[in-house]
Each structure stands twice: as C-alpha cells, then as structure tokens.
Amino acid sequence: xxxxxxxxxxxxxxxxxxxxxxxxxxxxxxxxxxxxxxxxxxxxxxxxxxxxxxxxxxxxxxxxxxxxxxxxxxxxxxxxxxxxxx
Numbered sequence: 490x491x492x493x494x495x496x497x498x499x500x501x502x503x504x505x506x507x508x509x510x511x512x513x514x515x516x517x518x519x520x521x522x523x524x525x526x527x528x529x530x531x532x533x534x535x536x537x538x539x540x541x542x543x544x545x546x547x548x549x550x551x552x553x554x555x556x557x558x559x560x561x562x563x564x565x566x567x568x569x570x571x572x573x574x575x
Contacts, residue, residue, distance in 0.1 A: 490535045490563055490572045500524055508571060517569065526562055534575070537563050 504521035521528070525547070529540035533573040541556035548555065566572040 490530070490537060490567070490575050493567075493570050493573050496571065501555075510571070517571065523562055526559055530559075530563075531541070535543070535572075 492558075494510045494512050497505060499507045501507065501510075504524050505526040506519040506521075506527055508519070509516040515556040524533065525544060526540065529543045529547075530537070533539035533543065537559055538556065541559045542552055543558065544550075547557040563572065563574075567574060
C-alpha cells in the first residue's frame, strides 16, 4: 500500500499517531497500537505482510493475528482516503 496524499505525521507524548493531510485539511488521530503499525509499514515500504511479521516479533503475538489486525487497519486507511493498495 502507499499514501494517497502527502501527510504530516506526529506522535504525541502518549504514543498516539496524528496524521494530517495538508491538501485537504483532514486530520486523523490513532491509538498507540496504530503508531506501531504505521512505523512497521514504513519500515517495510507499505508491505502489509512483512510489516505484520515485524510486529508479531516485536509484540510477541501470533503472526496471523497481527496480519489480520494490520489488514483491517490498512483497509481503514484506504477507506478514509489516506492510503491506496497498489
């Protein structure tokens, strides 16, 4: 997946992710878990499966559960116009 528009990314002191889209003025606030997902997606160039593997190792959880959670969140990013699936 890849970004649909350039975004400004910030993480607040509680670890929450703020994504702002300057072109549209839209902004989104996500929980700390999504911050970790965002970081892994960027580490792996938007590859959801590789990012899920990285998260599973970091969080010591089953890769299948992490992949399912990451796919749901990626679908949400697409549904609000932040990302596109290549």
